[in-house]
Amino acid sequence: MGTKDKISYERLVSRVDYYKEKALDLEKKLVFAEETIERLEKETNNDRSLKIIEENEKELLALRKQVEELTKKLKRLEGHEMEKRMQSYEELLKSIQDEMNDKDQQIDLYQQRIKSMEKRININRTSEPVFEELDTDNKHSEPQKKDGFNSACYFDYSVIFTKDKKGFIRGSFFIENTGTETLENPYICFRFQPAEACALKGKIISLIASPTQEEMTQSIWMYMDNEWAEKAKERGEMWICPLRETTFKSGDKLSLDDFQIPFKSGIDDNITVEAFVYFHKQNYRTKAVNHIAINF
Template sequence: MQGEKLSYSRLITRTKYFQEKSLELEKELIFAKDQITSLEKELSSKKASDEQITQLKGELENLQHEIENKTKENVAKILEIEKRNVAQSTVKVYEKKVKGYEALLADMQIDINEKDKLLNHLQGKIKNLEKRTKYMTSSAVEPEESTGTKLDEVYAIAYFNTSIIMSGDQSVIIRGDLQIENRGARNLQNPIVCFRFNPIETAVLKGRIFPIEEAETRANSSSDQTHWVFTEHDWLEKSREKGEIWVAPLHPVTLKPGDQIGIDSFQIPVRSEFKEPVSVEGFVFFQKENYRIRVSNQIAISY
């Protein structure tokens, strides 16, 4: 049958069938030969004419050719069926393998994408940690215990300048600056600033504060200003956990006596569905001098 896939057992059965047919034809051939021999004897005895003998021999040859042709046709059919089945089987196996490879490649691509995301995340985290090691020790900083103490040698102040913009019944935008001033007799280096939010879910900080990679790109095009960066690679997630956002200068900074440094034009969007009070405190930490101060004023919104 055309298009039908033969099993091995069915192929053997058909081969036996053709073999039996060939044996039957051979038997018929032998029977024909016996008839011819008998006829030859009969014709010989009856003195048959040469034309009759020639005619019988011709019929015998035709019969032999017919048997040979049928045998060749049967063999050719068997070979054709085998080739067709092998081809169909090969195509199906190939298609199955291709689908398997495609599924495997798709899984590998997903795995590669996930690993690539994880790698980028870890690389960013490593870069941030490298930056943080310039400013922070391994011990945890407790800004809530920090108080500004006036000393002859080490003394600094910090304060917010802010304005509040109402953008709806429930939305407020706080725009402001944070100024840090060295009023002591010694240099102060590398201030790290903590913004503490209450409630913690309001912890969002926008403006001229960037992830390290973006800040480095901006610094290459404008080297005349201080660029502030988030010290945590995943700062937004961390801010939602503790209500704190930590920032620091991209490059080392030294404040000489009388010098100032500021975080300019930051923005804090606030949306309070239940009109809860919102407050933001600030803390500044100088690691090398082991000196911490609280920002002298805090940002507060009450409805």
């Protein structure tokens, strides 16, 4: 091989090596470029995913806000509806309660009337000495002494004159248990002289007159509307008794408040009113410590 050929071969080898190195270097750059591209693509994909996630999160937040607003509205509606229902229930309960109260009052009224009617029946059937005629000499009307039983009865009154010597007596009658035993259901007799002056008004009801519920509730006393009491009235006696069962212990008081007795001078020159109290069950009687007297 000549020198010229040897140089050409070495150059060829050198070039081959150069191109090999160049190709290897390019190959490395290609691999690096591919890796870079892949990495960039991943990053790009990650950025898109992040954007999608962000968008989804924003949408989720918006949905949550809508859910919260809807929940609040629902609660308000439920609260309003519940309030309306509660108000409706309260009105219904009040209506029922009012109706029950009315029924209870009616029942109380009927029970009072029944007791009063029973008392009237007992009064009509009794033949005890409590209903004996008062003797003119007051033999049976003087205070009676009985162990453990004692009472103080008296008038508190004023006389009011109108025109032509007419007017009325206005006052109260009191019964006080000054004994040691309990007293029950007093019968009070107001005796008028002259008999023509016999009249007594006030918070006293007559069961014959069919009193109203209000009258039954406000009244404590009733007239003894029976045949015996009518005959007693003809001789100048007005009898009353408690509307309900009445018990008062030692020291207790019972009163007939604000009674009125009308009068006129044409009946007689003077009018007197005495009072007697009988306790039928205890078989005890007493007389008022004072009386009413009017002189014209």
